[in-house]
Amino acid sequence: MPLEILRNDITKMKVDAIVNAANTALKMGGGVCGAIFQAAGSKELQKACDQIGGCKTGGAVITDGFNLKAKYIIHTAGPIWQGGGHQEEDFLKASYRNSLELAKEQQCESIAFPLISTGIYGYPREEALQIAISTISSFLLKNDMLVYLVVFDKESFVISDKLFSSVHQYIDEHYVEEVENLFSRNRSLQIVEPPLWESEVFKENILESQATLDDLLNQLDEPFSEHLLRLIDEKGMTDVETYKRANIDRRLFSKIRNGADYNPKKKTVLAFAVALSLNIDETNELLNTAGFTLSHSSKFDVIIEFFIKQGIYNIHEINEALFAFDQPLLGS
Structure with a gap:
C-alpha cells in the first residue's frame, strides 16, 4: 500500500531511503538519530554529514546509506517544540515535504520515516502523527511512492x-x-x-x-x-x-x-x-x-x-x- 504504518526498527528497513530525525548541525545524537548513525557506521556517516555542513530546520539533505539496507539516508531537522507558537507545525510539515521531494529527485520508489521531532524535541505525538499523515497523503495524491511510517514500539504511536x-x-x-x-x-x-x-x-x-444448475450459473x-x-x-x-x-x-x-x-x-x-x-x-x-x-x-x-x-x-x-x-x- 502507498502509505503504511508499521512497528519496526527503521535501521532495518529495506527501502530506497530512510529518514533521519537529525539536528541542524548534522551531528550524531541520541534516539533515532543515534541508532541510524551506529547502524550505518558512525565514522563514515559523520564524515559525509560534515562535508554537507548542516541542515536548516524543516530542510532536508541526503547521504549514502553506508552499512544500512537502505541506499540513502535523508536527514531532516525537525522543530523543537516550544508550545506551538513558533511555527513548529509549518517546520514539521516542511520536514516531511522536503524529505519526500528529495527522495523523488533521487528517483526513490520507497522511503521510511520515523515520527519526526517526537523524541527529545518534545513535539506532542498525537499532533505530530496527524501532521505526518496529512503531509504524506497529500504528496501521494500527486506522486507514486511507497511510504512507511515506522514506530519502534506501541508507546510511540498515539491517536x-x-x-x-x-x-x-x-x-x-x-x-x-x-x-x-x-x-x-x-x-x-x-x-x-x-x-x-x-x-x-x-x-x-x-x-x-x-x-x-445451469440456470443458477446464468x-x-x-x-x-x-x-x-x-x-x-x-x-x-x-x-x-x-x-x-x-x-x-x-x-x-x-x-x-x-x-x-x-x-x-x-x-x-x-x-x-x-x-x-x-x-x-x-x-x-x-x-x-x-x-x-x-x-x-x-x-x-x-x-x-x-x-x-x-x-x-x-x-x-x-x-x-x-x-x-x-x-x-x-x-x-
Whole structure:
C-alpha cells in the first residue's frame, strides 16, 4: 500500500531511503538519530554529514546509506517544540515535504520515516502523527511512492483519546466472540443419523439440483471488478482518484481493471468502499461480490463498521485506529 504504518526498527528497513530525525548541525545524537548513525557506521556517516555542513530546520539533505539496507539516508531537522507558537507545525510539515521531494529527485520508489521531532524535541505525538499523515497523503495524491511510517514500539504511536475511546466503546458493544461448536464440545449429545448421501430426500433432490444448475450459473451476480468499476462511474470519480483514496497501489488497480476474474482480499474491498464513501448496505453489497461480508465476530470488521456509520471516510485516519488496535490496515 502507498502509505503504511508499521512497528519496526527503521535501521532495518529495506527501502530506497530512510529518514533521519537529525539536528541542524548534522551531528550524531541520541534516539533515532543515534541508532541510524551506529547502524550505518558512525565514522563514515559523520564524515559525509560534515562535508554537507548542516541542515536548516524543516530542510532536508541526503547521504549514502553506508552499512544500512537502505541506499540513502535523508536527514531532516525537525522543530523543537516550544508550545506551538513558533511555527513548529509549518517546520514539521516542511520536514516531511522536503524529505519526500528529495527522495523523488533521487528517483526513490520507497522511503521510511520515523515520527519526526517526537523524541527529545518534545513535539506532542498525537499532533505530530496527524501532521505526518496529512503531509504524506497529500504528496501521494500527486506522486507514486511507497511510504512507511515506522514506530519502534506501541508507546510511540498515539491517536486521540476521544477517537480511541469511541472505537473501544463501539467494539465493546458490538464485538461478539465466535461461539464454539456445541457439537464438538458435547459429543455425548450427538444424534447418529445415516449419511446425507444415503437419505431418500437427497437422492430425490439431486436430479432436480442438476437440472437447475445451469440456470443458477446464468444468474450469477456481476463480479467484483465489474461492480467496482460501475460504482466508480456512478460516483463520478476517476480511477486515479479512487485508488489514491483507497491507499491502493496503481499496479494492483491495473490488475483489477484488466482482470474480470480478479479475487481481492477483504481489506482491499473495504479500502475501495471507504474511498467511494459507501454506506453499510453498499459496502456489504460490494463485499458480497468478492465472497465476503461484515461480521461482528471480527474486531477488524467492527472498527470499519464504526467509521462507516460515523461517516468518516479518511482511510488514513481509519488505519491509525486499526493500527492502534493491532488490526490489519486498509489498502494494498
